[in-house]
């Protein structure tokens with residue numbers, strides 16, 4: 001698995017990221033508070049923003065528009081320059097389509113957008129360059145999978161030594177992320193992160209859905225569509241950190257000398273797809289949407305990572321997952337946990 005990051009999204013992610021969008025709604029207040037205190041440069045110099053882990057950019061358009069408006073309200077005419085970053089395998093074509101589409105924050109004078117294809121666990125900007133570093137629903141993707149997860153495809157279901165190895169990788173990645181952002185932000189610069197999280201029992205809220213996915217993969221092995229070896233090599237390389245894992249490095253130790261933790265909030269999201277199903281009772285639509293969203297977010301890790309399978313297998317997986325969600329709709333609902341945090345570069 002590529003050491004530079006392994007969480008690339010599927011091409012349908014832009015139109016199947018409602019759950020991630022719900023996560024962002026919770027962050028609006030935190031972003032606004034960051035924008036009210038962040039230093040805005042004078043002398044016509046640009047306000048620099050990073051959107052870290054952008055995917056197709058769909059969910060970045062609102063927060064970036066908010067950023068442009070807030071910066072301009074504080075210092076009219078300030079140029080704003082946003083760099084959207086992701087790993088090289090990301091669909092940057094989809095990002096550029098979003099940037100030139102109707103929801104884009106670009107368009108007004110003095111607003112610039114560009115992209116960079118490099119992991120956020122590496123340096124991305126020259127020292128002291130950024131005013132705002134923003135990342136949503138991305139930092140729970142690990143830079144690499146340290147060991148295979150025996151008996152499951154989902155990191156949070158790992159047990160024993162594999163669990164400890166994932167926890168260790170996650171701690172090292174989070175420290176790298178913070179070290180690089182500390183170097184890149186100006187003094188007073190703001191870091192706002194919405195990260196995939198877990199309650200203290202280690203659960204992310206999507207384990208039931210992943211169990212359904214595993215059942216379907218097991219069935220495909222039984223039918224000879226996949227080999228047991230292929231299934232054993234499939235893992236979604238995520239680690240949903242607990243609040244303590246996110247906040248610990250910002251509360252003490254060398255990183256706490258570089259960042260001041262301003263606020264943090266742990267949120268359990270409702271599943272918007274489940275909410276729609278409860279309102280309209282359309283089980284077919286719900287099951288199809290859950291399956292499509294799962295494939296958009298996790299299909300590439302499962303089917304185009306170390307194991308590459310053909311479109312027929314992917315279709316059989318999607319159809320089977322849809323059928324399983326129809327049989328057990330409640331289990332298909334994911335109540336994702338997220339950690340919101342804001343820190344100031346000292």
Ligand SMILES: C[S@@+](CC[C@H](N)C(=O)[O-])C[C@H]1O[C@@H](n2cnc3c(N)ncnc32)[C@H](O)[C@@H]1O
Nearest residue numbers: 005007008053055059086087119120136138141
């Ligand atoms: C669930 S998507 C979130 C996208 C978007 N920020 C949103 O809020 O909808 C996670 C994104 O993080 C990216 N990602 C995963 N690991 C990464 C890394 N090491 N560096 C940069 N981006 C990464 C993935 O490629 C993917 O585009």
